[in-house]
Each structure stands twice: as structure tokens, then as C-alpha cells.
Amino acid sequence: MNTMDTLPVVVIGAGPVGLAAAAHLHERGLPCTVLEAGDGPGAAVRQWGHVRLFSPWRYDIDPAARRLLDAAGWTAPDPEVLPTGAEFVADYLRPLAELPSLRPLLRYDARVEAISRVGLDRLRTAGRDTTPFLVRLADGEEIAARAVIDACGTWGTPNVLGAAGLPARGEREAGDLLEHALPDVLGAARDRFVGRHTLVVGAGHSAANTLLSLAELAATGPGTEVTWAVRSASPARTYGGGDADALPARGALGVRLRAHVDAGRVRLLTGCAVHALTPADGRLTVVVRHADGSAETVTVDRVVAATGFRPDHSITTELRLDLDPVLGATRALAPLIDPNEHSCGTVPPHGVDELAHPEPGYHAVGMKSYGRAPTFLMATGYEQVRSVVAALAGDWAAARDVRLDLPETGVCRSNPDDTVDGDDCCGAPTVEPAGRGPATGLAGGLLAAPLSLVTVDAAPAGGCCSG
Structure with a gap:
């Protein structure tokens, strides 16, 4: 030996x-x-x-x-x-x-x-x-x-779509109607999205990149619809720090996405979690549950699970x-x-x-x-x-x-x-996480480059964890 x-x-x-x-x-x-x-x-x-x-x-x-x-x-x-x-x-x-x-x-x-x-x-x-x-x-x-x-x-090993860390009902049966993070919406995958209704789930930079691509596709592709679902009560974390971000491209990502939401080009669902997906006739019926216990049904052609890894x-x-x-x-x-x-x-x-x-x-x-x-x-x-x-x-x-x-x-x-x-940055609350004391160790992060996040090629600014 x-x-x-x-x-x-x-x-x-x-x-x-x-x-x-x-x-x-x-x-x-x-x-x-x-x-x-x-x-x-x-x-x-x-x-x-x-x-x-x-x-x-x-x-x-x-x-x-x-x-x-x-x-x-x-x-x-x-x-x-x-x-x-x-x-x-x-x-x-x-x-x-x-x-x-x-x-x-x-x-x-x-x-x-x-x-x-x-x-x-x-x-x-x-x-x-x-x-x-x-x-x-x-x-x-x-x-x-x-x-x-x-x-x-x-x-x-992407995260599942379901909110409890478990697959949503019917998630495994959704087949190729369910996409994982960062499909090439404006390139190789264009035909899967143009003229169709897509639901993007997630609050990270991968979700933001995909939403920006879909909004651009909708501007030239008749019948292209975009819905965005987040679990939080507000998309503020995804919108990010704007001009206060030390990486201008990362800050611009949220600014551009917010403009699409405000203009109605992206429909936003807040405070909801995907509960069930039912495929039928080439489409998916998605049931989302809100924090107050109410439910809402959205019928779409594709779902993009930008829920992290x-x-x-x-x-x-x-x-x-x-x-x-x-x-x-x-x-x-x-x-x-x-x-x-x-x-x-x-x-x-x-x-x-x-x-x-x-x-x-x-x-x-x-x-x-x-x-x-x-x-x-x-x-x-x-x-x-x-x-x-x-x-x-x-x-x-x-x-x-x-x-x-x-x-x-x-x-x-x-x-x-x-x-x-989401799969990327988030802010810092003032509360200590339950079960842990203050952080210890050397005082003083996304995907794999000193600071790498990504944005769709067709859009000059943006970001997503890449590794």
C-alpha cells in the first residue's frame, strides 16, 4: 500500500x-x-x-x-x-x-x-x-x-416545488411540463414558452432571470403570458437593493423585474405556496395555498421551479x-x-x-x-x-x-x-435563528466566482447563483 x-x-x-x-x-x-x-x-x-x-x-x-x-x-x-x-x-x-x-x-x-x-x-x-x-x-x-x-x-439536485420541502402533490407526474432553473427561454427552449402561459415559482435570481426572459419573449410572441408566485408577502427581497447594490448588474435585475410587474406584464402572486399540480390535455392545473388558508387555481402550460438547490x-x-x-x-x-x-x-x-x-x-x-x-x-x-x-x-x-x-x-x-x-441572496433580519446562539468564528457571498450571479444573455444586467 x-x-x-x-x-x-x-x-x-x-x-x-x-x-x-x-x-x-x-x-x-x-x-x-x-x-x-x-x-x-x-x-x-x-x-x-x-x-x-x-x-x-x-x-x-x-x-x-x-x-x-x-x-x-x-x-x-x-x-x-x-x-x-x-x-x-x-x-x-x-x-x-x-x-x-x-x-x-x-x-x-x-x-x-x-x-x-x-x-x-x-x-x-x-x-x-x-x-x-x-x-x-x-x-x-x-x-x-x-x-x-x-x-x-x-x-x-434542485429543491422540490412543494413549500414544506416535500414535492407538491402531482409534482413527479408533471413530467416535462415542469422545468427546473434557468431554461433558455430566448434560445434553445423558445418554442416551449412562446405563445404559452408560464408560472415561475421562486424568489431568487434564477427566478428573476427567467421572468425577465419571459417578459421579453412576451413583447414579441403573441399569447405569451407570465405569472410569478412567491411564498413571502412581498417580493422586496427579489427586487434587491437597486442602486445600493455594490454590483450594479445585480441591483439592476430587481429594478427591471419590478417595472414589468408594475406594468402588468408579469402577474405576481404573493404569500402563496404550490400545493398540487394536475396535468390534463397538455396543460397543468396548479393549486396554490395562501397564508390565510385560502386556495387559488391557475392553469398554465409550463411551470419553472426556480426554488434553489x-x-x-x-x-x-x-x-x-x-x-x-x-x-x-x-x-x-x-x-x-x-x-x-x-x-x-x-x-x-x-x-x-x-x-x-x-x-x-x-x-x-x-x-x-x-x-x-x-x-x-x-x-x-x-x-x-x-x-x-x-x-x-x-x-x-x-x-x-x-x-x-x-x-x-x-x-x-x-x-x-x-x-x-429562492436560490440566492437574501437580507439579514435582526433576530437570532431559533436554537442557535450568536455566530462565532472569524468575523468579517454566490455561486461560484468570486461574486458570480447571472443574468439572461439578452439582458445586460441581472444575476443568479451559478456554480
Whole structure:
């Protein structure tokens, strides 16, 4: 058996955070293998390639990755331009993945099925911290690793449409009449929406992007109708901070959406939750329940469930993880990112200590590290992997010197109950969440780029968590 020091660190996922981890590991001289389930880098990002990040390039590139690219003669994009998801992959992730120093480390079509320890199940304690990880792939191959950095994200596990965290009645039977976040309304998916009535459910940036696209489609496509349902009594959180937002494109997103609602181009239903969906004759009858117990029925052609994402921990059932019972993040990280308290811009800096589990050597980073919290930003993920890799290299001073400067959203307060409705930023109420004391740890977030949120390509401003 190889000694732990000669084994690679296995990185799961070749998205922006996973590739950043590979870049930091390479700089530290640590052997590394990156396992990606897709057929190339940024597989999840490519699925929303039509959407534009609302953070410019200067926020979207990991520092270690930038150093490797610059040394190879890379021509950096204009730092003030907002890339689409497709441009983010083509102009950054793919050149990074194809560097001679990183390309041999990457394996595509390599889906991780389970992680354990060589010869040890979860019950065995003796020798656990000196026993290699066993990473099993879907094809049966097993890889021994000294550590695992899990950056597989949450894109493949969207939240359900039902308000209680359970599928709405008939949700599974809705079939292809139910769409998940960020369909390409103005492009490849146009024929599914033009001339039809669409209900968008959710209060996050993904919902806002889709609504803006649908409103634009309705302006040129006769018969196109748009209805928007949120669980809160007000859409104020989605409208955001406007001019007070440190990212102008993100602030403009809500301003533009509000104009469509005020003009009647988007019908808004507030204080309601989807209870049941019944398909009939190619349409969906949707029953929404209001906070006062009353119900309303809306018949539409399609429903877009822009209700956020959740992590899948099924591959780690044989590891000793200590997950917060509410968010599904580590217990140390949870109070620092709780959407009842924090917006994207108020998450404190955090690193290896806050990401640690009782299972030494395993760290979930990026979107997955946040569990169900929707306040993640790519810059956060880049700082996470810098800290984790420094710790793996034994440089604890650097690992614990965590720093993060995030832009304010301009939203200072929101209803805590709103957070289940969206997939991105929210404001910060003054009340402590039940069952937790004040946040502890280093003082001081969305999807995967120092500050990346997205907007529909046809619209110059906007945002959505992307990862």
C-alpha cells in the first residue's frame, strides 16, 4: 500500500472551485486527481451558458489559476466585462483545464459513487486518520487518496416545488411540463414558452432571470403570458437593493423585474405556496395555498421551479460527517452563512477550520459546503480551497489567514421565511435563528466566482447563483 504522503488528493468536480483547488494543489506541489462526471470542464456551467454573470471578470478568476494561466501566456478577458456562462467556460475554465500542468490531472466521465476508508467502515476508529480514503467510481474502479476535496456542487439536485420541502402533490407526474432553473427561454427552449402561459415559482435570481426572459419573449410572441408566485408577502427581497447594490448588474435585475410587474406584464402572486399540480390535455392545473388558508387555481402550460438547490451527501454515508441539522453545512459554518441572518455580502471569511468534519481529510467546498444556504459566491469558494490546500500542505498560518471582501447587496433585511423560496441572496433580519446562539468564528457571498450571479444573455444586467 502507498503511504499517505505519496497518494493524490482527490478533487471531485471540475467546475470553477474544483479547478481552483487543482491549481492551488499544483502550486503547493501536492499530487492531485480531479474526477469530473461530465465530459469536460464546467459541465454544470455549460447548462446555463446562455446566462450572464452579474459579476465582472475581475471577480471571477481564482488567484492561483490566474498565476498558472498568466505563466502560460493566457490573454485575460477585460476585467470589467460580465461574461455569460458559455464565455466563462470557453475563456477561463477550458484554458485552465488544458494547461499542460493540469490536463494530466483531470479525468472526465468519472462519476464518484461512494467514498470510504480502505478496509474501514464508519464504525472503525483505530488507525482511521492514517488510512487512505477509498473513492469508488460508478464503473467500479477504486482510487486511494490521502484527502478528498468535494467540489461537486448542487446543480444536479434542485429543491422540490412543494413549500414544506416535500414535492407538491402531482409534482413527479408533471413530467416535462415542469422545468427546473434557468431554461433558455430566448434560445434553445423558445418554442416551449412562446405563445404559452408560464408560472415561475421562486424568489431568487434564477427566478428573476427567467421572468425577465419571459417578459421579453412576451413583447414579441403573441399569447405569451407570465405569472410569478412567491411564498413571502412581498417580493422586496427579489427586487434587491437597486442602486445600493455594490454590483450594479445585480441591483439592476430587481429594478427591471419590478417595472414589468408594475406594468402588468408579469402577474405576481404573493404569500402563496404550490400545493398540487394536475396535468390534463397538455396543460397543468396548479393549486396554490395562501397564508390565510385560502386556495387559488391557475392553469398554465409550463411551470419553472426556480426554488434553489440542496446538497447530495449520499456518496459520503460511510464517512463521519457532522452536519448542521438545518442547513446541511458543517456545524461551525452554519451560523456564519444562515440566510436568516446573512445576505451574500455579509458572510464572514471562513476556511479549513469551519469546513472541518470529524472525518479528517475530507472537505466539502463550494456550493456543496453551504448546504441549503443560498448565499454562496464564487469568491467564497476560491478562498475556501486556498485555505484547505494550505492546511493539507501543512501551512497552517496561511490556512487560517482567511480573508474575503464581498460587495454589499443593498438589502439589509428580509423575512426569514423567504429564504426557502429562492436560490440566492437574501437580507439579514435582526433576530437570532431559533436554537442557535450568536455566530462565532472569524468575523468579517454566490455561486461560484468570486461574486458570480447571472443574468439572461439578452439582458445586460441581472444575476443568479451559478456554480
